[in-house]
Amino acid sequence: MSQNVLSMLETGKTVTWPPTEAEQKKEGFVPREVKREPSTERGKRIRERFLNTRCMLDPQFSVHYTKAWQENAGEPLYIRRALSYKYALEKIDPVIDPDELIVMRKSRYMRGAICYPQYSQEFYKTFIEKSAETDAELFDVGTGGGKKDIKREGYRTIGVFSIKEEDVEPLSEVCNYWTGKSIEDVAIKFLEENFPENDDLVNAFKVMLYPPSVISIMEGRWIPAYDIIVERGLEDVIKECEERISNTIPTTRDVAEQIMFWRAAIISCQAVINWAKNYADKAREMAKAEECSERKKELEEIAEILEWVPAKPARTFREAMQAAWIGHIAVWMDCSVVGLSPGRWGQLLYPYYQKDLEEGRLTKEEALELMELLRVKFASEEYITPSSWAAMASSNQFQHMIVGGVDPKTGRCSDNELEELILEAGISMQTTQPTLGIMVNPKTSERLLMKAAECTKAGAGYPAWFNHETCVKHLLWCHAEEGITLEDARDVCMAGCVEVGLQGTGHGICHPAFYNEVKTLEIVLNDGVDPRTGLRVFEPLGEIDSFETLWENWCKVKEKFMKVYMRYWNYVVATRRQINPLIFSSVLVKDCVAKGKPMDDNGARYNKTVTLLNSGMVNVANAMAAIKKLVFEEKKYTLEEVCEACANNFGYEPVEKSGNFSMFNQKKVSREWEQIHRDLLEAPKYGNDDDYVDSIFVDLWEHYNQTCFSETSYLGYEWIPAALSITAHGPFGRACGASPDGRLAGVTLTDGVLSATPGTDVNGPIALLNSGVKLDPTPMRSVQLNMKMHPQSIKGTEGSKNFVNFIKTYFDQGGYHIQFNVVDSDMLRDAQAHPENYRDLIVRVAGFSAYWVELGKPIQDELIARTEYAAC
DSSP: OHHHHHHHHHHOOOOEESOOHHHHHOOSOOOOSOOOOOSSHHHHHHHHHHHTOOEEEEOHHHHHHHHHHHHTTTSOHHHHHHHHHHHHHHHSOOOOOTTOSSOOOSSSSTTEEEOOTTTOOHHHHHHHHTOOOTTHHHHOOTTTTSOOOOOOTTEEEETTEEEEHHHHHHHHHHHHHHTTTSHHHHHHHHHHHHOTTHHHHHHHHHHTSSOSOOGGGOEEOOBOOHHIIIIIOHHHHHHHHHHHHHTOOOOSHHHHHHHHHHHHHHHHHHHHHHHHHHHHHHHHHHHHHOOOHHHHHHHHHHHHHHHHTTTSOOOSHHHHHHHHHHHHHHHHHHSOEEOOOOBOHHHHHHHHHHHHHHTTSOOHHHHHHHHHHHHHHHHHBOOOOOHHHHHHHTTOOOOEEEEEOBOTTTOOBOOOHHHHHHHHHHHHSOOSSSEEEEEEOTTSOHHHHHHHHHHHHTTSOOOEEEEHHHHHHHHHHHTGGGTOOHHHHHTEEESSSSOEEEBTTBOOOOOOOEEEHHHHHHHHHTTTBOTTTOOBOSOOOOOOOSHHHHHHHHHHHHHHHHHHHHHHHHHHHHHHHTTOOOSHHHHTSTTHHHHTOOGGGTOSSBOOOOEEEEEOHHHHHHHHHHHIIIIIISOOSOHHHHHHHHHTGGGBOOHHHHTOOSSSSOOBOOOTTHHHHHHHHHSOOTTSOOHHHHHHHHHHHHHHHHHHHTSBOTTSSBOEEOOOOTTTHHHHHHTSOOOTTSOOTTOOOOOSSSOOOTTOOOSOHHHHHHHHTTSOOTTOSOOOOEEEEOGGGGOHHHHHHHHHHHHHHHHHTTOOEEEEEEOOHHHHHHHHHOGGGOTTOEEEOSSSEEEGGGSOHHHHHHHHHSOEESOO
16 A cells, blocks of 8 residues: 555556556556537537636626615615615626527626625735735645736736726725625624634634635525526515515514515515516617527517516426526525525426427427536636635535436436436536536436436536435434425435535525644644644643543544534624625525525524535544554554654655645655655555544544534534535645645645545455445535546446446445546646646536636646546
8 A cells, every 4th residue: 555655656656446557558548438519509609708718806796786785774684685685686787698598697797706795805805906815825726727817908817817907996995895894804803702712713713723714605505496486486476575564563573574574575586577677678689789680589589588587487498497597696696605506407497398398399409508508607607705715615616406316295216308408418518517416316217327427427527426315314314303304305406515405495504614634633643732833722632642542632622623613603604694694595495485584594494404514534534543553552653753754744845845736746855754654654544445444434523423413503403514625625735744644744635525545545446435335424414425437447338337336336335425537647647737738628626526727736636646446
């Protein structure tokens, strides 16, 4: 095992399994087996425009919102929010691009991000002033060889985003207004004045136990009830709210707030209807000026559709798709959200698809084109965040569309032709959004499974594969105290990356971000002091003279800072409720209108959803196994000697000097710690079906889970453990020194949750799965397993069948999730060296896919380093 990693350090060669001589000698790379183009010339033109469009920051909505917010001071909070939302939606410019059939977007640009200064305004100032952020060196992920800062007349540009010079002053004025009034500013003051553990919180931020504040994108990871806007229409919601108001007398404060919420919901629904009508007017205006008769007809049809939906129930497939899309982005305009997921649109839209096919209004080919164009719409909606979150999440939106599963009412297979078209569009129109997932149930058809395998082989990293029965089991367990029905649990889908979600009935996950497991171990091994900053963050722990003492100290430090983090977030959300309660977002969550409560006040049907995430547990398990074996059992080294070797980076130069953030091509400057490093690498490693280390891994997670359960969330329920890394393992690794698992200082932590550290999984893929299933996922909102497969390993029809059976075997053992990069590592090396040739290359990172050229180098290095399986 140590030879694999040491070889990586010296040669930069990815470890393959099984390691064949032919593979080691090959030149060039093997392309992906499945590759298709958009099905129409229209789709090809739109994709080309998208790929060559720069991301733009658009402050127009926030300027109008802030103006209305100021003018409506004195109004009740819910009403003030709704009036500000309505004014801004009605004032922003409607923009319809050439060739578009599904229209409307948040900004004026094809790849545009709007601003939410009511959440956090400081980083917008940083952007437009081009000044450095705190700890910028830890989060400077670059653009991976993609588009750099290109100077353009009339624009300011940093990284992949630009802003027009004419928009700088209005945005600055808006930011100035929100200074001291934004959620982040008010929360900081509220914490300083009231949070007993605020000093611990501040220190934890400084040493990178947690990333800096993520308040700018604090909402998210839920699936709206799109059937409300598609099947009922917003006029019906308005009617329901009006009836409830007329039948309610404000006898208590709570009842009065219900009336306020219903009135705000009416205002917000009317705002969205008017927004659509503005686009209808724009389409008619463009149609009058259009010389091409075919495009004129398309624009007139767009206008007709928008004059009907979202006000009234959809009648056709086009209307249903347009209404669902409006609902999606209208929620996004209401709040700064990531992980807003469409869920089971294949089920939602199928009755309209089927009816239009039968009545001759639609062909299968036309439906495929619409699905392709819809993918570009999802991918075009950008968001901008502080560099800390950009590094943690690669600025991905985590919009997850799911196929498969069962009929919630009957439990029967619900596969349909439209879901196959969703997968086909994922092949022919490869975009990073929406990511796709498949819910695999014993009743899932072989046809859908084989289509999903074909989509996986196209190499964009989707669909992710989920065990439907395991997801349902979690929901029935988690929401038992809320009386969840089997029907609601069966309607499971993904809310964001890989987190279990409920279709339109659940509150969002809305987590505070990630917890750094390796940093915790550093603090434990250094007697309560962070070695990077020199800060003492925990009282002296004393001598560690046994593995049991190490474990006790680990638990003490971990419990303290996990609890601080969860309590901190409760304070933040308490502040947010007073500034930005969710109004239109709540309209599209079931039971909120019936209860007269927004979703952030337990309006949703199910509210036990709030989670904490972490990164680096595999590293800690491997490190503890090495210490247990070498220090306390074999007594080959003292703990002091292990810590000294870590402090000296095992004799290697810093990664900042080499520029490599994986265990590739690292330069050794001293041989003094060579043997201890080799022995630490040779110690048992997770991912090889070895109970020695796997049992430690399971115990670590059990402690994490129990610590989450010990705290109460801002909705009054237990916190729920969840686990995924997104790209947090990059900056977290940069903040950590070398660790006893043999990892060098600054090297990216192990990705995901059940993934093995690159180069250490030497017993093949079945052994990795066997290690993974030892962790029971039932009490967890998510777990995550990433694997990298060589294209040859699953080639052809037989390869697809073997691939599907491989996944089924894992799920039969209780596995929750698995996802794949199907790619030759040498292609990724070539893409890193020649990014100009790979503008459209998409890879799977964690619970999401990303354009290779828009990833930072630390994550690119880690992807290349992942073990490459040549057989399953």
